[in-house]
Amino acid sequence: MTPPITRTWSRRGRTPVVRVRGRSRRRLSVAALACYKPGERPRLIYRPCPDARPDGRKSFSWKDYRDLIQTAHQQLGGPIVLVWDNLNTHLTAGMRRYIAERDWLTVYQLPPYAPDLNPVEGIWSVLRRTTTANRAFADPHDLITAVRRGLRQLQYRHDVLDGCLTGTGLVLAPVWLGVTGDTVAAFTAAVAVLIIACPCALGLATPTALMVGTGRGAQLGILIKGPEVLESTRRVDTVVLDKTGTVTTGRMTLQEVYAAEDSDEKEVLRLAGALEHASEHSIARAVAEGAQERLGDLPAPEHFENVPGLGVRGRVEGHEVTVGRFPGTLPEPLAGAKAGAETEGRTAVVVVRDGVALGVVTVADAVKETSADAVRVAAADATGGGVCT
Structure with a gap:
């Protein structure tokens, strides 16, 4: 408490002092x-x-x-x-x-x-x-x-x-409730007026909303540099998406297996999976996992070697096997399958046994289930451009 207001006096140049009796720390x-x-x-x-x-x-x-x-x-x-x-x-x-x-x-x-x-x-x-x-x-x-x-x-x-x-405008809630009959909508309108009517609550609501928005975006894989960037998104008219890891899952998976006329698809996949199982490359892991899932246990390679620019090679069940790029000319069925896969954005590797092209294995980064809807919504909202992926 402040000192009591009373008339005090003292000599000129000295501060008046009021003595207060009693002292307590209770509250x-x-x-x-x-x-x-x-x-x-x-x-x-x-x-x-x-x-x-x-x-x-x-x-x-x-x-x-x-x-x-x-x-x-x-x-x-x-x-x-x-x-x-x-x-x-x-x-x-x-x-x-x-x-x-x-x-x-x-x-x-x-x-x-x-x-x-x-x-x-x-x-x-x-x-x-x-x-x-x-x-x-x-x-x-x-x-x-x-x-x-x-x-x-x-x-x-x-x-x-x-x-x-x-005065917060909460009286709108009974009116809204009487007109619409919706309790949730009435209370939502009342709370909205309540927040806007109070500068203190508004000052807290704005940074809180931005913090929640950036946090939710981070959970979904969207990193926002700051609140001002989030506010500037209302002027966006063109959306550019990185394909790998954004539109797609970012993880290669086995797609199709094509065999030459005198070979079998299972044999092609078995040899490719056995050799790629010893590699740590993302394409090799996709082939090995896909082969193991479709065929079960795979033979162990007797020899394994990485060849820069070509792929991998080794010995599987006494045969020299190479998986990767084929320096020669592929027979027509395999050449067409390889060209078609690359046209569709897939990665095609050639399986060679003892110098002869045995088949073609294709892998691709699978598209996320939600990518089609997301791209469709972004394209519909874009006003001055399109969506580039």
């Missing part, structure tokens, strides 16, 4: 409910809590709030819609269980920090500026008496209680 906590109902005068229901309690607790417990709500229900004689802060005491398991068991009680939580929306905060401010302002208390009992007297005076100042209620 007084007060919980209150500001009750509003259309067509009736507002009411203030409060409960003080001195710090000298039998259990040694210096603040309110959830049971104290429970008793305050129960008292309000008895005095008001009807259902209650309670809007209060996100205090830890309000969110305890006991309080949540008490609220769930009362059909006459509906609770909504205010934003994490919104003192402008809580009329009780305004009532405390009025109390500090009037009855308890500029007053020194002789003892804790004097403090409790002054606060109680001030609260009793505020109970009869209906204009002050009405002035502490922030």
